[in-house]
Amino acid sequence: MPKHHPSEEILMAYAAGSLPExxxxxxxxxxxxCPACRAEVEAYEALGGSLMDALDPASLDESAFSSIMAEIDMLDSETEESAPWGGAMPLPRKPDMEDPSLPRPLRDYLQVDLTALQWRKVMRGVEDTEIELGPDGAKTRLMRIQPGVAVPKHTHHGQEVTLVLEGGYSDADGHYERGDVQIADPSVDHQPVADVGEPCICLVVSDAPMKMTGTFGRLLNPFVTY
Structure with missing residues (x-):
């Protein structure tokens, strides 16, 4: 069972279908x-449904109804499955691929398992591979950190959200394992260190580059776009 979770605000926005992709x-x-967060999201969705039921129905003329139904038919013909979050985001499927390290939503996006990904060296012991998503301004990537390797000490110009998929890491705020989520912002100055024994693989979303804070890292800040 994960010990670190998305904030209540993020879970509520997810249930409402208002989060970026x-x-x-x-x-x-x-x-x-995480069964606990699933139950929380289901509760928010049920609450939202109850509030909708309590609203007085609005009248809809026949032409508007016909237009809406035509759009629904068009969407049905273009996609076989919608995303598990709000909206009509198509999710590609590959039923014969079963990588237990990858949760189903992520697996459907990648269309390959971890062993088939093309990893790019970021620094010694750290690799990444980008995931192409919609143009919402966020950078989405998988990171692979070798056992015992420390990421350079840094803070953030914006928000960075990390989900651990394999292995784990520790920083000043605690220990993060499979399923755990860490949300870092400019108030967080940390140096994650991967656990020994196996690589740490994470899904990372950031809306701005990191800011190095170590003695030598500060010299690199003019060149950091990561």
Whole structure:
């Protein structure tokens, strides 16, 4: 059972279908690994449904109804499955791929398992691979950190949300394992260190580059776009 979770505000926005695509992917993947957050989201959805039922119905003329039904028919013909979060986001499927490290929402996006991904070296012991999502301004990637490797000490210009998929890591705020979510912002200055024994693989969404804070890292800040 994960010990670190998305905030209540994020879960409520997810239930309402108002999260950006990248952050929705993180939450949807976390929900497959966290029964507690699944139950919380289901409660928010039920509450939203009750509020909708309490509203007085609005009249809809025949032409508007016909237009809406035509759009629904068009969407049905273009996509076989909608995303597990709000909206009509198509999710590609590959039923014959079963990688237990990848939650189903993420697996459907990647269309390959972890062993088939093309990893790019970021620094010694750290690799990543980008995931192309909608143009919402967020950078989405998988990171693979070798056992015992420390990421350079840094803070953030914006918000970074990390979901652990394999292995784990520790920083000043605690220990994060499979299913755990860490939300870091400019108030967080940390140096994650991967657990020994196996690589740490994470899904990471950030809306701005990190800011190095170590003695030598500060010299690199003019060149950091990560």
């Amino acid at each position: 990248a952050l929705s992917l993180v939450v949807a993947s976390h929900l497959t690994l």
